[in-house]
Amino acid sequence: MGRSASHACRYPTSFSLRPPLKMIREHKVPTIFSHVAVPLALGFGLGRGAVPTRLLVAGVVAAALPDLDVLAFRLNVAYSHALGHRGFSHSLVFALALALLALAWAPSLRSSRFAAFIFLGLAAVSHPLLDMFTNGGLGVALWWPWSAERFFAPWPVIEVSPLSLHRLFSVRGVAVIKSELLWVCLPAVVVGFALLALRASSPTSRCWGGCTIKPRSLPELEP
Numbered sequence: 001m002g003r004s005a006s007h008a009c010r011y012p013t014s015f016s017l018r019p020p021l022k023m024i025r026e027h028k029v030p031t032i033f034s035h036v037a038v039p040l041a042l043g044f045g046l047g048r049g050a051v052p053t054r055l056l057v058a059g060v061v062a063a064a065l066p067d068l069d070v071l072a073f074r075l076n077v078a079y080s081h082a083l084g085h086r087g088f089s090h091s092l093v094f095a096l097a098l099a100l101l102a103l104a105w106a107p108s109l110r111s112s113r114f115a116a117f118i119f120l121g122l123a124a125v126s127h128p129l130l131d132m133f134t135n136g137g138l139g140v141a142l143w144w145p146w147s148a149e150r151f152f153a154p155w156p157v158i159e160v161s162p163l164s165l166h167r168l169f170s171v172r173g174v175a176v177i178k179s180e181l182l183w184v185c186l187p188a189v190v191v192g193f194a195l196l197a198l199r200a201s202s203p204t205s206r207c208w209g210g211c212t213i214k215p216r217s218l219p220e221l222e223p
């Protein structure tokens, strides 16, 4: 596991009475585009047979959902609190909960339960894992509720992004976008096309989503 952020935390560990707006402006995240790149690449590579449109949309939502925790700043919850940004919503337990919801609602997602669980789980867990590779903010509480410790990956290669759009479209924003193209979008495209090639070469590719393989009809014998 990478370096922990808890020892270097300069934020209070409980509810803060500090005005939250400054923290909202200053907190750092990968852009939303990076997070949704993962389910989009998987959906592209696996095809609609395995990832129907509804499941793909659910995956995109699951990949972006954890950052709704920035609303905690509005409620004066400290960054480093379990309910704060990159807290419980960035844990493996949270990703598992989303995957289990997808499993339960698989019929509504037009998917097999297995495909819904795996795809949603991968989409959801990709969010905190990507955040761990950023070089700013606090780490993620990956092991919540067993540990409140915040973690970074050993190689924080992704430039953190300012949340506000006007800051994103600046010189700093260009550096962020270049970093995300290199470290997130490019690998996602490679994975997507690799899955596409694998699917094209697989005789059972149409059944990756859990359908049944129909046996080939035998030629009728002459009487």
Ligand SMILES: [Zn+2]
Pocket (backbone or CB within 6 Å): 029, 066, 067, 086, 090, 127, 128, 131
């Ligand atoms: Zn996040």
